Amino acid sequence: MLSVNDFKPEAVIVGAGEFPSHPIPLKWLEGCQRVVCCDGAADRYLETGMPIWRIVGDCDSLSPENSLRYAPIIRRFADQETNDQTKAALYLHGKGYNHIAIIAATGMREDHTLGNISLLIDYMRQGIDARIYTDYGVFIPVSGNASFRCPAGTRVSIFSFGATKFRAEGLRYPLHDFTSWWQGTLNDTVNDDFSIEADGDYLVFINYEK
Incomplete structure (x- = not known):
């Protein structure tokens, strides 16, 4: 039986949308060993002082300073047919991490919001159990x-x-x-x-x- 709180993510993807303030999405960051930021989202996330595991994307929006400073944990993928959220999800999938909480995927850009949410279905079809958590609720893909x-x-x-x-x-x-x-x-x-x-x-x- 699925629920909002019982999910046990192996990794968290942080997007470039509205950063959450609700305790449910924020709790996934607490103690998570695999926090993956999507490209330039890392610039804002790093200001929180919370630990980061990887920066994934085409890295066209990551600041030059952080590109240099965090070079060892950056994973660049130049493919323009997928967005950075998908690059991060597929990177984790390739490492065997398939239970993923995605935060900051909505808000700020409504077009990106719709795209990010709809991609959950694609991830599910590839064997990835990913959910998007916002400040208001959770999107869960189901088959x-x-x-x-x-x-x-x-x-x-x-x-x-x-x-x-x-x-x-x-x-x-x-x-x-x-x-x-x-x-x-x-x-x-x-x-x-x-x-x-x-x-x-x-x-x-x-x-x-x-």
């Missing part, structure tokens, strides 16, 4: 049937990536085969757990408890 644990009254949204035969228990509003992304939004739980049945892939967004 097929899944169960979730969260208090009754939790706000939940579902985004279909071609999935069909939707059915749910524990949600206020019934699910159906969506033809647009918005159609699965603005639901909420009526029990302390809920389940979804479907054929195919979809994203679940679960808001944090208030």
